[in-house]
Amino acid sequence: MRKIILVCALALALAGAECSPYLRLATIGAKSALNQIEDENIKATEVSCKDDIITYEYVFKNSQNIDWEAIADEYKKEFTSTMKELLMEDFCSDQNTLMVLQKAKSIVMNYRIPNGTLFSKVKLTAKDCEK
Structure with missing residues (x-):
């Protein structure tokens, strides 16, 4: 019974997504790890x-x-640049994350301040790993 429920839940999650099956599974895996991030x-x-x-x-x-x-735009740009470098290093050096990045158009990380306002946006593509 548990197996049937799990399969049904997975099917519902996949049916509602607008991504390839591989990326849908990667997203589901990432959602399950949210508490660890x-x-x-x-x-x-x-x-x-x-x-x-x-x-x-x-x-x-x-x-x-x-x-x-009061945070100046130059600090926001510096944060974005530093985070992109760190994230590229992480995504490009690990085979599993690199494979996800290669199959996706892009992976975007939005960093928001506590009130929900966008502070920084970092966008990675497979081309970032070719450098």
Whole structure:
């Protein structure tokens, strides 16, 4: 019975997605690991797939020491650049994540401040790993 429920749940999840079967499975796997994608400053809140683009949503944890409105654009650009380098290193050096990146049009990481406003967007494509 458990196996039937699991198969039905998986079929429903796959039927509602607008991505290739491989990317749908990758998204389901990522969703199951959301609770593990957290550190002292940031938490992953959602993973979705649409038109073969996988999108991760992250939220900075609220800190009384940070005035989010006062952060200059140059720091946002520096954050985006640094995160792209780190993420490229992670995605391009691991065969499993590289395979997902090669099958997707792109993988996007949206970083939001605690009130939900977009702070930074990092977009990776398979071409990023060719460098």
